[in-house]
Amino acid sequence: VNLTSLNIFYKYLDPKGSSQKTDTIRTSEFRLNITPEVTQINHIQNNNDQLLAPNDKGTFVKSPAGVNTEVTFPISEIYSKLTNRSLNQARLMVYALPEANQDEKVKLSPPDHLLLVNKDSLKGFFENRRLHDNVTSFYASFDKETYSYNFGNIAAMINYYKRQKKEAFDLTYYLVPVDITFTTTGGSYYSPGTSTPTAIYNQMKPSAVMLENKPEKLKLDIIYSSF
Template identity: 30%
Template structure:
């Protein structure tokens, strides 16, 4: 008798501890617990490494640099971006200091102009010497479709290598020419700065005057005149910068005014002993979320050979290697057609990392498992997981694994979709899924708000492969006969 009550209690615990993802393959109304038997079964799951190919990378981050890994070969990142201003942007012509204050027609000139690339983080060697080149685009990054956001964009279609060069600049991720005390201040923002033509900067000031006189929107006119920049690393290997902001900064002199807007007045400038009625200010045109920023990634042929390995699988970011997962949905439908699925669990165990390189890549923080046929659309639509055809698993450092704890609704949905399409579910039918390294964002209430491709260098080696099947763990309920 005690055994009977113990069994009923255990059954109740299992059934009610399952969430609303429990799926029914053949069972309708649940009878009393005395009429139900619980069962557990495992199914073989095939996995294989696949080339990621170009990935959707709509982001406000620009990636710049080269890195060669002993196992994965060389990786190269460069980017193109538009620069813009606000709708209400104005050069303060009424306060700007003219070239000749006595001239009847006033002309104004910039005192300095530069393109600045700001970053807060990077991958690789902080002191590695690199060199970048900045080019001005001669063609619009159009928004008619999503193609410009994929990492196989061809930069050569958008700039003139012979005539479009703005400047070259040597740099390292940590600039030792700046004191450590300055680098540690809260206001310090690391950046690489290259000079921009003063003549072109002056043209933008004149363009503003013309636009204002003709009643045109300067923001639109600026976009026509300045199509953006392309930034590439043409020397150095071992560092990738994560560029947060790209700016075109134009500096010019203005008269100082008092609180009532009257000028000129006497104003003491910081760092100077003289008192003057003018000072220098800067107008900024920046990369924002409303304009296109396109990343171009290139991996060498090393990845093609790694994708053929059969006794394990690999995931390499960015835009390197994914793992394809073949779920035996047809076999499950055949063997469990009269049962109810309570839980379906799939775990991916990783091999311990043995990187000798001190700048080695870390494991992806999250893996997305999504239907292969839905993958591109998932990212293009900025989708979130639905726990039906897309799932998210964090990396467990403790267990060195990624666990998808309950994918029951995926199995049920896959069976239903196959029946609707063909009228039956063949025993050899498999649902193809893809494991993708992703970066995620949460709001202040810990609600998931964003899932995007992880574009930072990283990798993980997973157990499995064509020669080593994984086990899909299934708990089901069955009517006693």
């Protein structure tokens, strides 16, 4: 569904509006387009018991209003190494697992985008129509070639909380399926321009994917410098 609207047809009296200057009845209409302020769905019920059960193979994300994956960054394990060093890069990639045996006719596609958001920042994120700030929240798009979500460099997140907490800490984030509206600027015949996210919403179309949780796949590639 790309657009939902409500068309209202009505009649009204047009005094002396006819060609003979007598009263006449006219018909007209107006359209009410659905906006982000309008509730899209009042209630969604899911049976997620199987998805929430412990699984050595992976964890799940599912929409709408389904299942999110919790990610813990054990910064406390490397905090001593960062005390007198500057963190330059921390690259995060999350790999998905294809469901090879699933019927293509009923198979749910992976979410187009995942939001990586701090546990304490999730409440109010969508209600207040916030955008990612690359500290408490990041987004990644699904790559069909590598079957993964690449969040890029999240060093700003670690550096920010390092300054705030000033002691060893761990961080808890959620992976949430989202829809993103992009605006393209600077486009021309020779260049496609730059796409910038202008709105992030809870994903309302059905989607699901298993995210791989093997230790060798859950790594932060870190580069830091001493000073």
